[in-house]
Amino acid sequence: MPKYVSVDAHSGAPVREYPFHSDAQVRQALDGAEAAGAEWAGRSFAQRAEVLEAVADLFEQRAEKLGRIISREMGKVAAEAAGEAQFSADIFRYYATNGERLAADRTLTESPTSRTVLQHKPLGVLLGIMPWNYPYYQVARFAAPNLMLGNTVLLKHAESVPESAAAIADIMAAAGVPTGVYTNLRATHDQVSHLLIEDPRVRGISLTGSERAGAAVAAQAGAALKKVVLELGGSDPYVVLSAQDIPAAVAAAVQTRLENTGQACNSNKRIIVHADIYEDFVAEAVRVVSQLQPRPPAEITDGVGQRFFGPMSSAGAAEKIVAQIEAAAAAGATVHTGGQRLDGLWASGFYVSPAVLTDVPVGSEVYYEEFFGPVVTIFRAADDAEALRLANDTPYGLGASVFADQPGRAEAFGEHLQAGMVGINGEVPMTEETPFGGVKSSGYGRELGELGMEEFVNKRVICVHK
Structure with a gap:
């Protein structure tokens, strides 16, 4: 039974x-x-x-x-x-x-x-x-x-x-x-x-x-x-229109993405970066993510996305996220680091090395899927208008966030995001007083x-x- x-x-x-x-x-x-x-x-x-x-x-x-x-x-x-x-x-x-x-x-x-x-x-x-x-x-x-x-x-x-x-x-x-x-x-x-x-x-x-x-x-x-x-669930956009401090911007994005080993409904599953800073942002993200090391979850007492990562919740969850990464690569995406079940000491657990993906083809089947695991997916936007099109080009509408150094730029952008929760230059706080929910699918x-x-x-x- x-x-x-x-x-x-x-x-x-x-x-x-x-x-x-x-x-x-x-x-x-x-x-x-x-x-x-x-x-x-x-x-x-x-x-x-x-x-x-x-x-x-x-x-x-x-x-x-x-x-x-x-x-x-x-x-x-x-x-x-x-x-x-x-x-x-x-x-x-x-x-x-x-x-x-x-x-x-x-x-x-x-x-x-x-x-x-x-x-x-x-x-x-x-x-x-x-x-x-x-x-x-x-x-x-x-x-x-x-x-x-x-x-x-x-x-x-x-x-x-x-x-x-x-x-x-x-x-x-x-x-x-x-x-x-x-x-x-x-x-x-x-x-x-x-x-x-x-x-x-x-x-x-x-x-x-x-x-x-x-x-x-x-x-x-x-x-x-x-x-x-x-x-x-959702496939929340996390839009970075400008950033003077690229390492700090990447650290914040990666830590947000890897909270709960990427298994959060309102995680920033699609990081959309303005062309002006895209190359530097991707390079820093690959550097940060590739240095993360696996540890038993009970031993990780500092913030996620800093030094270590834990296992996924189940064998099925681990197998599904690896299959999604492989499907993205087959569709033309670039896997810069990670995305494999770990060998050796960790093989019996549910560990998947955190991945960084770029160039996921817009409009492909995998582009519209929710990546429920440790996958940092980054998209290039030529300008604010393209960033908004990418942000709203999803069947989901749970959360969204946008960041910019210039006064008023992020606020103006955020007014057009199709989501139940929108953060401007920061995430919507997860507190007992703050309503949680979304729109669309x-x-x-x-x-x-x-x-x-x-x-x-x-x-x-x-x-x-x-």
Whole structure:
């Protein structure tokens, strides 16, 4: 029988197997979520906030242990792993502190004879389908606002991170989240489709994953008339129009690209550089990337992209990115360095040497693909107009950023970028207050910040006639 399997990304060795839940267990979980909903929704915001504060405290207290789990299970380097757990704590605490204010009743109209109020009421049972690349943060940004609203959550995590999923469930239980309010489900795709999405008690679905998975879930949910939030990745442009300090510009671009070993939805997957500085930029990028050395993720305690790199999350992820690099080369791209599975000592793990690519043919099949791994892809733009055409020439629209030394140049350029998040002379900050989401094939809906309280909610209008 297939299983959820935790595998050490460094060694390639299986750590522990977790069986799928049976159909009966999935039905029982849904029954429990529905049964727990009335009592949870009936609590005051202050009572729910107290529980979310306890969740935040435990994420904070267990950050080092949680970091070790994801370093082993999906290869996140130590410099980032505990920080992800801390960020999850910050998200839960943000909604515990601000949730009541964000969901407060709002008077729309008032007259001597009537008063109309907009309320935020929970929808009920929600299903979260989460990915492996940020095992804690992805769950936190979905679960925290919705638990604060009074919804109940069924959480189907990625099959490669069962230990991370179990650690979150342990925190929920220890923090006093009532049984049924948050449930970790090891469900099959068939169970998700037929036992959950088709069940009328599930009122909304949030998925972070591939475009293909998002389209399938959206189609099923649409047929069942259910709200969906989708975050489906991106191929974010990172436009450098000018730079006085080329080494500093390259260092920033490479470090951003190699965060989480390049496995971030909003990573700068297409670096577009003005012709005036293109040759120097590429030469510096090749120098920097070619000097990076592999290390076990638990041993990388400084910033990514500086000296070392860790493994990818799985054998499949490593094989896919190598195949994409080979396809790019076959299409005419230049591979300046990297792009191979490592031999010898590292062969059993999921290590791929970081690559620098140029000359990926515009309009080719691989040009429109998302490179989800340690690949620095650089494009030459003759002028600002061509840079903008390249930046927007993608089916995705998650994030984008633009850099220029001249006052106003980057701001003017950024106004025309087709993305849900745009950074001017810097990245959009990843904070609990900042909404996250995109347009086009990157999906729809927003998480985090005040907009995170707006997705799975009954925006009920009450009119009181005096």
